[in-house]
Amino acid sequence: MNQPLHFDTRAIHEGIKAHEWEGSTLPPIFQTAAHFHDTAAQLGQTFAGERPDHIYMRLTNPTNRFLEERLASLESGQAAVVTASGMAAISNACMTLLRAGDEFVASSSLFMSTYTLFTNIFKKYDITVRLADPLNLEAIAEQITGKTRFVYMETITNPGMEVPNLKQIAALAHENGVPLMVDNTLASPWLCRPIELGADIVVHSTTKYFSGHGAALGGVVVDAGNFNWDTDRFADFAPFTAQKGNLAFIHRLFKEHHVNFGTTAAPFHSFLTVLGLSTMGVRMERHMTNAIQTARFLREHPRVSWVNFIGFSDHPCHGMAKKQFDDKGFGTMMTFGLADQDACFRLVDNLSMILNLANLGDCKTLIIHPYSSQYVSFPQDLKDRLADPCLLRFSVGIEHIDDICGDLSAALEKV
């Protein structure tokens, strides 16, 4: 075959070395804390980077390496590091770029742990985040200063369901000499590959669509390998640029943060993620069609006040989503409103199949009331600004559509 393989095929086959794995068509789980070396000289050379062998699981592991190569390719990047969680990937990627006194610009609509990390935890290190409306290019531009180190966006904001124009934001970042980092968790590379739109760094919670079954926790940082770090703004990257050129970022992330903060992924979780990737294509197709039908069902229901789903043609981000997601779908996430918090609780408590839990992008349909759960320990004013007591977040799974709508319908009767 001469033509390049499709995404769904690569998600199953890419990188498989069955002949090296006793005929296994899935990578072995290398469950070892450290790797044996024949001679003292060999171990020394491996530490010096002169041999490609593995040393210790906190540094590298062959199962993790397999997943890194597969995910770098699926995201159209050049290199990747997998981590223990999505938050480990986000914190590693940001800390690689940031020093005390630095600033960065981020979307004002962020996943709540990312929001806490950016606006609260980073303060301790004298790092300032400047938040801007992800849909307002001028507002983003206004926040960029001489101290800015990067711009940060989510492909689909969680739980705002906004779709920023990544092409324009990447161009803006580059005009200002800084990279664009994108959290692509809610879209996945099946729908959107931010690097193809100009992003320089992509981060993920692989816990979601990649693994797909709610069994494994993980994260990944992917480097596009396109950004020129050899500039005055990034003079501190000089030793890494000298060694790795445009791959200076991922090299620095690995050497400084991943290894020393110990953000390593467990190889068993990486294996589960590889297993999940094998069915990603068909899962995503079912997710997309189920989401559209569920959103329509909810919108037509008299007890539902509103539905925020980018698949609706009157959603303000519908056009951008169609363009950036190659017309393949609109993700599987939506939020919807009921009369009040009590109504939300009654709906959740009366569901029989749909699960009340804090995850998304799972093959199972999931629901959560963010105001009383994820945002519960936020200060009241912030909680009121970021969440809404009448809002439920919904992640549509791949069960039969009649069972999803049937469960919702029965529970809505009791609201």
Ligand SMILES: Cc1ncc(COP(=O)(O)O)c(C=O)c1O
């Ligand atoms: C958009 C987004 N980014 C990052 C994360 C964090 O991922 P993890 O839970 O794997 O640390 C999540 C988790 O829900 C998320 O929704």
